[in-house]
Amino acid sequence: MHKTLTETAPAAALSEEILWRDLAHAKAGAWLPELQQIVVQRLERHRRDRKCQLYADLLASLPALQAEHLCLDADRVEIGLDSQISEAHKEELQLALFGLRPWRKGPFRIFGIDLDTEWVSWLKWQRLQPHLAPLRGRKVLDVGSSCGYYLFRMHSQNPALLLGLEPYATFYYQFRFLAALAARERLHTLPLKFEELPPMPGFFDTIFHMGVLYHVRSPLETLTALRNTLRRGGELVLETLVIPGDEDVALTPRARYAKMNNVFFLPTVKCLECWLERTGFTHIRCVDVTRTTAAEQRRTAWIQTESLADFLHPDDPLLTIEGYPAPRRALMLAQVK
Ligand SMILES: C[S@@+](CC[C@H](N)C(=O)[O-])C[C@H]1O[C@@H](n2cnc3c(N)ncnc32)[C@H](O)[C@@H]1O
Numbered sequence: 001m002h003k004t005l006t007e008t009a010p011a012a013a014l015s016e017e018i019l020w021r022d023l024a025h026a027k028a029g030a031w032l033p034e035l036q037q038i039v040v041q042r043l044e045r046h047r048r049d050r051k052c053q054l055y056a057d058l059l060a061s062l063p064a065l066q067a068e069h070l071c072l073d074a075d076r077v078e079i080g081l082d083s084q085i086s087e088a089h090k091e092e093l094q095l096a097l098f099g100l101r102p103w104r105k106g107p108f109r110i111f112g113i114d115l116d117t118e119w120v121s122w123l124k125w126q127r128l129q130p131h132l133a134p135l136r137g138r139k140v141l142d143v144g145s146s147c148g149y150y151l152f153r154m155h156s157q158n159p160a161l162l163l164g165l166e167p168y169a170t171f172y173y174q175f176r177f178l179a180a181l182a183a184r185e186r187l188h189t190l191p192l193k194f195e196e197l198p199p200m201p202g203f204f205d206t207i208f209h210m211g212v213l214y215h216v217r218s219p220l221e222t223l224t225a226l227r228n229t230l231r232r233g234g235e236l237v238l239e240t241l242v243i244p245g246d247e248d249v250a251l252t253p254r255a256r257y258a259k260m261n262n263v264f265f266l267p268t269v270k271c272l273e274c275w276l277e278r279t280g281f282t283h284i285r286c287v288d289v290t291r292t293t294a295a296e297q298r299r300t301a302w303i304q305t306e307s308l309a310d311f312l313h314p315d316d317p318l319l320t321i322e323g324y325p326a327p328r329r330a331l332m333l334a335q336v337k
Pocket residue numbers: 105121143144145146165166167168171192193194195209210211212215216239
């Protein structure tokens with residue numbers, strides 16, 4: 001989809017006021033004031049945090065660019081054209097983007113700057129997209145939305161509302177930065193964990209929960225809360241790390257898994273189906289299981305940290321460095337009963 005923007009896209013265009021207006025439009029429930037209070041408190045905390053302040057300054061320093069070209073539903077999401085900005089502006093932009101590293105999810109081309117992220121995220125989108133209920137007119141929540149790559153991809157389907165949740169400040173400000181340049185309507189991210197939201201019963205039509213469940217200490221509680229946040233018949237898109245096997249079992253790593261110290265449960269697909277059934281979902285389908293390889297996750301100039309090759313066993317790529325089954329991810333779809 002190619003679009004032309006005629007208006008400028010200042011960072012302020014994505015202020016919280018627009019979010020509250022969009023939520024009110026989307027018939028938010030009595031929970032809206034509580035959510036506003038939680039967000040205001042979180043942003044207040046950001047204002048006292050040096051790193052967040054640095055990111056906010058980067059955002060404020062954005063030149064008032066007029067993106068004449070947007071191609072959001074492309075494997076490499078494009079915002080703005082090279083030919084549109086001066087060399088000086090491009091250098092400024094490149095420095096600002098570099099200041100927001102590590103860039104994990106993408107790739108993007110921003111006014112001609114190729115942002116080659118750690119993950120080749122379109123591979124997952126290609127595996128998932130043919131199975132999704134159409135997003136047109138839907139209220140969509142993306143839990144763990146990172147810099148917003150999938151939110152941008154979804155935008156072309158014209159949903160009624162796209163809301164991301166990203167608690168990690170660097171990724172939250174990456175989204176704010178890109179969204180300010182793209183200036184799309186009804187597209188927002190909150191700097192919160194899903195578990196920090198007030199109850200929003202039956203509000204969303206589709207919830208994406210991808211790459212997050214293994215970080216959660218009580219996965220059944222989270223699945224129950226996800227069900228309660230969806231309307232009846234609404235769709236959950238769940239993607240998480242799984243282990244091979246046909247039994248109803250889950251692995252809890254002793255300490256680290258692939259060097260991560262915040263991984264708690266890795267179920268088999270059968271166990272995941274059982275969790276979904278027991279938390280009130282129906283029409284449960286596993287549409288894909290893929291082992292993660294270096295074709296999908298690798299070190300690039302846009303991350304300053306380790307990547308997949310550093311997490312795998314040096315003698316056996318089918319094992320993590322700790323000796324657990326190497327990362328493989330299942331994509332599940334389910335509906336609320
Ligand atoms: C592995 S990344 C997955 C990103 C993206 N959803 C994807 O599938 O590529 C997990 C993201 O979820 C965020 N996250 C972790 N726990 C979360 C929670 N409880 N609620 C919302 N986001 C969370 C992290 O900050 C991180 O950006």
